[in-house]
Amino acid sequence: MKQAHFGTTGGRALFSGLLWTAPWWLGFLLFLALPMGISLYISFCDYPLLQPPVYVGTANYQALTHDPVFHKVLLNTLVYAALAIPLGTIVAVLLAALLNQRVRGQGLFRTCIFVPTVVPLVGIALVWLWMLNPEYGLINGAVRLVGPVLDGANNAIALLTGHRLTWLGELAAGPKWLALPGWAMTALVLISLWGVGSPVVIYLAGLQEIPEELYEAAMLDGASAPRRFWHVTLPGLSPVILFNVIVGLIGTWQIFALPYVLMRGEQGPQRSTYFYTMYLYDNAFRYLKMGYASAMAWVQLFIILALTAAVFLASRRAVYYRGT
């Protein structure tokens, strides 16, 4: 292979290429690669930020294995991701399918779904803080309207099984959303649906890509609307679903602002709304354990990479790419 020297034509081309792409690669090196390298080194140090780092080997990584708070935030984040991603995906796909229908006011409906995503997260959290107030909140006001129906259902369950479902009873009475561990997590998952507008837009774009002929063929074969959705829409949309699931996975593992504002900087009842990135932040900037926080950041990166790889592997047979 011929080497390119800066004096030759190829070398000059390489030089101008590097020069013109310098804003990117310089930025990449200075603001991403270098900090990541430093962070990797610091993860093997005790570094209280105001004093020089002291090398401690793998002590930070070992400490993670027997830190109960770390285990708690790991579990909280896993549970949140396991609930928010599937629920968000289902709701977004269904909304996109509805918004794809040619009806009057289609643009208005699409706008209504998308607008909440441009509201700053802190504003959303403050509004939800009010809406979730057990006594004065809009959510419990609405829940109490259907309270008698839920109570009736609970009574029927009690007749059949001999005991009432406590969670259904709490729901009928209007839950203490942010005060009890189970309900606090539920509240956060429900609020996450507020930002469903972004994936909906991507799903809408994906729906436009599904060839009309496939629907026509399915109709000729006598497929009903649900079967067309199941056998045409979903396979056609599967690459977009995969993309959104991975983006959602990364987002949920980085959740910070919403629970932080919602719980007024606290960790929630029995640390139930204390998430991975919040604990990482506390370690770095409140406890001054920058080494420990860096170790957490690297573990987080590998968790996200592993989960992304797992999703890719699991999706091999489920994702349909046109032309393959």
Add this chain to the structure above:
Amino acid sequence: MSIRSLILVVALGLPAVGLLAFGPRGRYGVPSDRTVVRYWEKWTGVEGQAMQRVVDRFNATVGAAQNVWVEYNAVSNIEQRTLIATAGGDPPDVAGLYDFIVPQYADQGALRPLDELARQAGVPIDAWKPIWLDICRYQGQLYALPSTPYTIALYYNRELFRQAGLDPNHPPETIAEFDEDVRRLTRSEPVTLPDGTQGQRIIQAGFTPSVAMLGWWPWVWPCFFDGHLWDGHECTLDTPAGRAAMHWLARVREAQGIEPMLAFEATAGAIESAQNPFLSGRIAMVFQGPWLSNWIAKYAPTLDYGVAPFPSVTPERRNAFASTDVFVMPAGGRHPREALLFLAYVSRQDVMEELCREHNKLSPFRVPGADFLARHPNPYIRVFEELAASPCAFGYPSMPMWLRVIDELKVLLNTVLAHPEQADTALNAAQQKVNEVVAEYEQMAAKRRGGAP
């Protein structure tokens, strides 16, 4: 470009150009011969304006004479930003922090010791009440100066006292009296519970230590049982005082009803609003600072309330929690001499007391000016001042690892409030966790010093 697009561009562009041309902008009026002292502070709004006036007066008088210009910057998350700026070698010359952060920063060598510097600059530290100096010291050395100090007392709703058949001129003085008052001031009504059984719904609570309902200091209760959390080496939760405090919290909670109280506390609204539970009469007694009278004046001006010392297990000891916002000089600041000139000016009794009055806080001086007390917005300011003068006044534990410890203490309080029967177990667990935190911190500190742990 179509006419519509043109109109749109003009409609959006004109305000932008207007903002650029005539909008708010940074201060450009620094005279060229002045040394600029960078002062970062957390205060915004009314409090920020009060401090800005102090800065302006300094710049117009002492600053003009000494060629110093103080640049006031309101900074959010000031602890983190000061920390990062200090670590980066470009800290502000003066920063306004919270007192509980001082031991952590001082232990890391991030703050300039002030004993000698303050005396040389004429800061009247001997004229201050001893508690404020104690709070500003870490391991015997002065690292901060009090800016706007406060103590915390018991606010009680006199009208609710009357309704409960209690004497509004006799707030509780002992823990036993307090428990009895809480019992009589807590009112509930019958309600059907989610499991179909009959229960109670609290409509008015006598008191709650819940953080969500104005109990902002979840660690403080053992101190009213004559306990101390920190002896300089060990964090002592599991002491007779600590255990008595947890048992007291558990007892009060059980008497009020665990589930009804949790449900009641879940309804907490915004504190700085008419939904404040003390202002709306939903809580009869709260543990709060002098600033509460600002919100009362704004949202419930007709509220009939009183202020008294919080009861102690030994009433004659008059235990009192005291805290203060502080000025510090981060290590590495470029203009220490000029910064001290400013701090000496702010620490003058007339200047300091005007600032403290505008912030609805206390005077740090042993003998507050008559004008300060007479014109203070809180009608009960003398109660707070007397608490600060108490020999049993105490501040935050002077622990460099306090922020880790307080998180464990919050978990402890929440556990006791939700499961009072687990008070002892929770206390043991918290003690163990806190021991680990302290041991880990000291081990690493020793390693950094190069000595044996």
